[in-house]
Amino acid sequence: MSLRTRMAHGLRTLLRRSVADADLFDEVDHYVAEAAAAYRAQGLTESEARRAAQAEMGARTSVRQQIRGGNWEVTVESLAVDVLRAARRLRRAPAFAIVTVITLTLGVGASTAIFSVIRPVLLQALPYPDAERLIAIADAAGPGGAPMDVTFGTYRELAARSRTLEHVAVTRAWQPTLTGNGDAERLEGQSVSASYFGVLGIAPATGRDFSDADDRPGAAPVAIIADDLWRLRFGADGNLVGRSVILDGGPVVVVGILPHGFENVWNPAAQVWRPLGYDRSLPGDGREWGHHLQLLARLAPAVDLETARAEFAAIARTPAPQFTRPQWADLRAGFAATPLQEQVTAHVKPALVAVTIATFLLLLIAIVNVVNLVLARGADRRDELATCAAFGASRLRLQTPLVAEGLLLAIVGGALGVAVAHAMVGALVTLDGFALPRVGAIRVDNSALAFAVILSGLIGTAASALPALFVSSRDNPQASGTRIVSAHQRLRGAFVVAELALAVVLLVGAGLLVRTVDRLLAVSTGFRPDGVLTLQVQASGRRLEGPEAVRRFFDDARAAVQAVPGVTSVALTSQLPLTGDADVYGVGTRTAIALPPGADAGAFRYAVTPGYFRTMGIPLRRGRDIEDRDRAGAQPVAVISASVARRRFPDRDPIGEQIRIGPADNWFTVIGVVDDVRQSSLAAASGEGVYVPKGQWRFADRAMWVVVQTAGEPAAIEPAVRRAIHAVDRNQPIFKVATMAQRVAASAGRQRFAMTALDAFAAVALVLATLGVYGLLSGRVIQRTREIAVRSAIGATRSNIVDLVLRQAGGLAMRGILLGVVTAMLANRGLATLLFEVSPLDGGTYASVVAVLLLAAAIGALLPAWRAARIAPAAALQSP
Amino acid sequence: MSDSNTDVIQGTLDMLILKALSLEPLHGFGIARRLEQQSDGVFKVNPGSLLTALNRLERNGWLTSEWADTPNARRAKFYRLTRTGLKQLEAETADWSRRAGAVTRMLAAEG
DSSP states (O other): OHHHHHHHHHHHHHHTHHHHHHHHHHHHHHHHHHHHHHHHHTTOOHHHHHHHHHHHHOOHHHHHHHHHTTSHHHHHHHHHHHHHHHHHHHHTOHHHHHHHHHHHHHHHHHHHHHHHHHIIIIISOOSSTTGGGEEEEEEOOSGGGOOBOBOHHHHHHHHHHOSSEEEEEEEEEEOOEEESSSSOEEOOEEEEOTTHHHHHTOOOSEEOOOOGGGSSTTOOOEEEEOHHHHHHHHTTOTTOTTSEEEETTEEEEEEEEOOTTOOOTTSTTOOEEEEOOOOTTOOTTSGGGSSOBEEEEEEOTTOOHHHHHHHHHHHHHSOOTTSOOOGGGOOTTOEEEEEHHHHHHTTTHHHHHHHHHHHHHHHHHHHHHHHHHHHHHHHHTHHHHHHHHHTTOOHHHHHHHHHHHHHHHHHHHHHHHHHHHHHHHHHHHTOTTOOOTTGGGOSOOHHHHHHHHHHHHHHHHHHHHHHHHHHHTOSOHHHHHHHHHHHHHHHHHHHHHHHHHHHHHHHHHHHHHHHHHHHHHHSOOSSOOTTEEEEEEEOOSGGGOSHHHHHHHHHHHHHHHHTSTTEEEEEEESOOTTSSOOOEEOEEESSOOOOOTTOOOOEEEEEEOTTHHHHHTOOEEEEOOOOTTOOTTSOOEEEEEHHHHHHHSTTSOOTTOEEEESSTTOEEEEEEEEOOOOOSOSSSOOOOEEEEEGGGSSSOOSEEEEEEEESSOGGGGHHHHHHHHHHHOTTSOEEEEEEHHHHHHHHTHHHHHHHHHHHHHHHHHHHHHHHHHHHHHHHHHHHTHHHHHHHHHTTOOHHHHHHHHHHHHHHHHHHHHHHHHHHHHHHGGGGTTTOSSOOTTOHHHHHHHHHHHHHHHHHHHHHHHHHHHTOOHHHHHHOO | OOTTSBOOOTTOHHHHHHHHHHHSOEEHHHHHHHHHHHTTTOBOOOHHHHHHHHHHHHHTTSEEEEEEEOTTSOEEEEEEEOHHHHHHHHHHHHHHHHHHHHHHHHHHHHO
């Protein structure tokens, strides 16, 4: 109540000032009139009474000051006056104001944007209760101890034996097709053990969680869906829970809907979950012993990760008789446990950290630049301020206008910076190939705004307080002026050196990343991406129940796409390079080969149709291609990659030899050898690959990639290809459409992200450093006008004078480069994990950066040098 | 202005204004006159301090004001005590009595 009336009164006074003033003056006048009347009643004359009353009251305006003095709006008013004056002063120095605001905008904008990204991704806990207790556990049996998916059997053993874990769950990807309610839609989802949501500490908002009984073979099919799916696909139907929906052609009862805003960090796109339903009796030949599950767990309260790790190691070391372990899941390599947060952010962390450091450097440059500009301005206004000081203006009174100026610039720069941050964050979250986790939580929110406000406020105050200190430390403009100027100059020189050094650090980082991206894109992928369009088709539903129906559908689809005009060739494959597919099987040969321990990670298994190598442009090195005659029932054949030929058949021609892939009886005769392809990523070494005819694989893959080669622009034929496939069966969803060239580009996404940011920052840094050199030297030229005039009067040539200025620039540049190179050698170590075939100390990069910086310093010095050379001795010496 | 007058005791002006207004709405000069009369001329209020205090009390929500005609046909700003103002007066009066009593007792004991 009281605060509200106070605010209301203040606002009224501010907004309707003349009315408020008139009101106050009327009251004062009335008071004086009444008092005068009282004095008259005591016997004073009219004029005496009036004078006495007036004297009691005092002057109207000072009474107004007294009455209003304690009100908050007065502070606002005087601040507003100061800011208005500051704005007027800045309008007279537009170059200073504009450069400062731009600098601040870039500095505040970039740091607010990166803050908005790293806060949810790296700084905040995951959006679950006690999220720090969540961990991901893998089997460390991959090559070189690399983490590997676990088996269901391993999960059962760990869940039963561990005492450090409160909940344990396993999950695998699941992509069902939703039909019967609009268009067929392929959903992203997960098959999970019943404990999955328990591990996360999340319960459905409506309905129930999975029960143990749901998670058994043959249990009635049930599903839990995300709030988004419920709203978008089912119109937020309040009666959905308990009813059936059609997933993959069969009815599934929806038992629960997750809370609004639930974030599934493990797989952010997932919208539907079903129980895994694996057999707990662990049949030896079933999927229960396949390495394809991801294990998530919640540590028991007050258990730290180290204790848990020690326990996992002990469990792995000591098999218990009641838990059988097949040889391929013997846990001899132990477990690898990491915090869940680390697990989901690991792929973006290096790039984000690099960009955060770069942003910090940019911000430093921005601050240095602003301080420098303000210092230069302070030097220009030296006489004005010194005069004020000489007349007795207090230190505070001298500082106020400077602080007001700094704050005004900071406010404008900060506001523009927030706008820039908005744009940058919008661009970041949609950046191709840089899958940021927790994208939904990334936005310029209140805390980011607070960050921007505090940051700009601090910069503004710091920048403006500094020159004010210099000014007020002097009382006599004549006596100490020179000393102050030289202190000023030294400080500004140091700042310019700092700017140059920071620019070197950023330029080196940017240069290293540019080289990395170049190298990545120059990697021999093993295939030719030009003109290739790829998309995935999922065969699902009742009509495609049996393997024969699935095979027929894909054959028909392939024939239909082949008939599309403009298509030169088409093929199908079960997995495609650079898509994240990792379908790996164990490989064997008739004669045992001794591979180094940990070196046999199995091979990628591709089930392909004839024409795959031609369509993808993968060169066939030996033997023959897969042909139509290699169908089911014919002799099983396989094409192997060059690395398989080299490693598994080192002493003989592989053509005609036998190779096993997967189960013990799965033998194929090698008919050809093709080049290795980069399957996982451009940076990862090519794995081994075994290609078998689609019709000869032991089961029919339900998700197949359609690979289309066209003479024209590959993206342009997408609609025709879609139509052709849907003409065969319009219920089969098509997704993950992209050209091969896009996939290659996206595979360098992390590096490209960091490179783009660092390129931009380095460019800004370079421009600012050049401006810094320019500003400093032109100031010096002006101060040394007389000295230069004397020099030329006694015979210095123009080139002597130009040399003089350039030598100063050279001195600055050399100091900046020296400092910068040392810093860069330390700082850019942080980039090492992002670099590819480029050393963090790459000599070429450093050399070109040094050259660029010298050039920039020279450019900055050019104009001041020219001015210095044009100083006319006579005129300069005659001027006062 | 006169030296024989005493300034209002520090901190009691607000309370005295509220007390003066508890009987009837008054304008600024009316309040000053009322305070002077009630104290038998002991307290003389500085007009600036009075108007400042009125402004402050109104912002606190203890007073409301409106312009009205005085008996001698001048326009004047009349202040009226609000309900919260009345509560404030009661609280301050109780507080004052407690303090004044204590001070009086102490002085008596000393003598």
